[in-house]
Amino acid sequence: MKSPPLESALIDRFAAIVGTGHALRDADAVGGFLIEPRDKFHGLTPLVLRPGSVDEVSAILRLANETRTAIVPQGGNTGVVGGQVPDRSGGQVILSLSRLNAIRSIEPAENTMVAEAGVILADAHAAADDVDRLFPVSLASEGSCQIGGILSTNAGGTGVLAYGNTRALVLGVEVVLATGEVWDGLRRLRKDNTGYDLRDVFIGAEGTLGVITAAVLRLVPKPLGQSVAIVGLKSPVAALAFFAIADRIAGGSLTAFELMPRIGIEVVTKHLPGARDPLASPHDWYVLFEISSLRAEADAAATVEAIFAEGLEAGLVDDGVQAQSLEQFRAFWRLRHALSEVQKEEGGSIKHDVAVPRAKVPAFIEQANAAVTGLMPGCRPFPFGHLGDGNIHYNISQPTEMDKADYLARWDDVSALVYAIVGRLGGTISAEHGIGQLKRALLKSVKSPIEIDLMRRLKAAFDPNGILNPGKVL
Structure with missing residues (x-):
């Protein structure tokens, strides 16, 4: 169901909550909020609200619930399934969390950081690094994606192998409900067996059950040494067997294992300035793997060498090169992270x-x-x-x-x-x-009728007026 157009008086009431300077109405000002990176979804909106506090988010949702106004939460607008884009009715208001960008606290002794929803992932990385810690969610869009969006989509990335999805790295959340009520669930506890785990209800819900405004993020000790290598193989079958070797030798220190096809290397080196195939001759398949050691740089390098040697002896690996400098380390990862972006050039x-x-x-x-x-x-x-x-x-x-x-x-x-x-x-x-708009109709192909029904019941319980990101997920 499309949202009805908003009357100008109601738009003014919403704008008054954040102040006219943070209520965007001009077509040029709102244009960047209406499309997503793949240019597949194009929305319309009369208003983009940029609140600067949790109280303002609460007031916006309270008014929206009273007036049945649809609200589309948006973080860094890096999502690729249309979850952050309004429909074409022009009756949905975008709620941008970008001004809620404070890191409220960081506690190295307990490995936690409390970050607001608008904190850019790269800034969270830097804050953790400043206290000799690591927040291990690693995404190609880290320079623009925001913590709220990462949590709302339960983002993955290249660090999932060792550290898990985003959900595994969150201890607590602060959420504004559809009614405007604020749930302060910013608990730092690693063990709390007191009933339903409400935190996990909101993580991965894509803004359809509540608006995450802050979170307690779990940090880990920063590795004392990291080493990365790229190897050439004949097939994904060989890559899978090589993974078994790497997993056995490295265990938890294996922090990435990325498969890349020959066409990927060709397209990246063709379109990315300065990129080149790191191996002497072309291979059908490539694997980038990374070791992160809590002991020393030499330990990480030695583990990479041991994995490569066994893969070579087993006939799984045809060639390989280990990064010998920070510059080469970054160049290898640049090849991998560029794979999505360069495809548009083809x-x-x-x-x-x-x-x-x-x-x-x-x-x-x-x-x-x-x-x-x-x-x-x-x-x-x-x-x-x-x-x-x-x-x-x-x-x-x-x-x-x-x-x-x-x-x-x-x-x-x-x-x-x-x-x-x-x-x-x-x-x-x-x-x-995530699901967003792109995969909404496909959800029933992977969820049973009872699962879909339970999800609908949750939606009805948390958002009975259907104001939160309507048309997404369900």
Whole structure:
């Protein structure tokens, strides 16, 4: 159901809460809030509110609930499933949390940080680093994504293998409910067995049950040494066997294990200035793996060498190179982080964020490649991602001679094939990006009727007037 247009008097009431300087109405000022990075969803809004305090967020939601005004929470606007974009009715108000950007406290002795929703991830990293700690959520968008959005989508990233999803790194949250009530759940306890865990209700809910305004983040000791290497292999089967070696030798110090196809290296080196293939000759597949040691730099380097040596002896690895400097360390990671961004230089890209059991990753890639190239000859499968946790970004670049719009018009046909294979292999349609608008209709394919019903009951209980991010998830 589309939201009705807002009357100017009501817009003025909302604007008065944050002050005219923080209530954006001009088309040029609000334009950047209405599209998302993949340019797939385009919304409309009469108003963007930028509150500067929890009290202002509370007042906004209280008025919204009273007037049945739809509110779309937005963080850094880096989401790729349309969860942060309003609909086209022009009757939904965007609630930007960017001004709630304080780090309220940091306690090295207990490894915690209390950060507001608008804190940029890179700033949280820097604050942790200042006290010799690490906040281990690692995303390519760390320079713009915000803590509130990360929690609301339960973001993953390259550190999930060792540290878990964002949910595992949150001890407590502060949430403004649809009624405007504020729940202060900023508890620093690691053990609290007192009834329902309300924290987890809001993490991953994409702003549909409440607006997260702050969180207690769990920090970890900063590694004393890190080493990264890139190796060339023949297949995902070899990469999976190589992972078993790395996992056995390194255990918890294996902090990343990223699979990259040859096409990925080719496209990055073609379009990213200064990028080059780190290996002497081309390989069908590449793996970037990272070791983080709590003992010493030499320990991390020695662990990488031991993993590489055993992989080479087992015939799984054909070649490899270990970063010998901080500059090279960053260059290797730059190759990996650029994989998503550079695909746009090759025309249209149909993208999927899926996960299957780790042992099924090679079968998934083989079957999906065969299916999509059979449907659309000349398309270029571009699977990459977090082999260590089974999360593959299965993207397909358009045939070189095909019109981009014609190609993207086949999105649903291509996705149906990919998701069918994911389902047969016991996987999921969304590993770390969320549901938003893009995958809302697909949710019933991975959730049972009782699960969908329970989710609807939660929504009705927390947001009976349906004002919080309507049309998202459910």
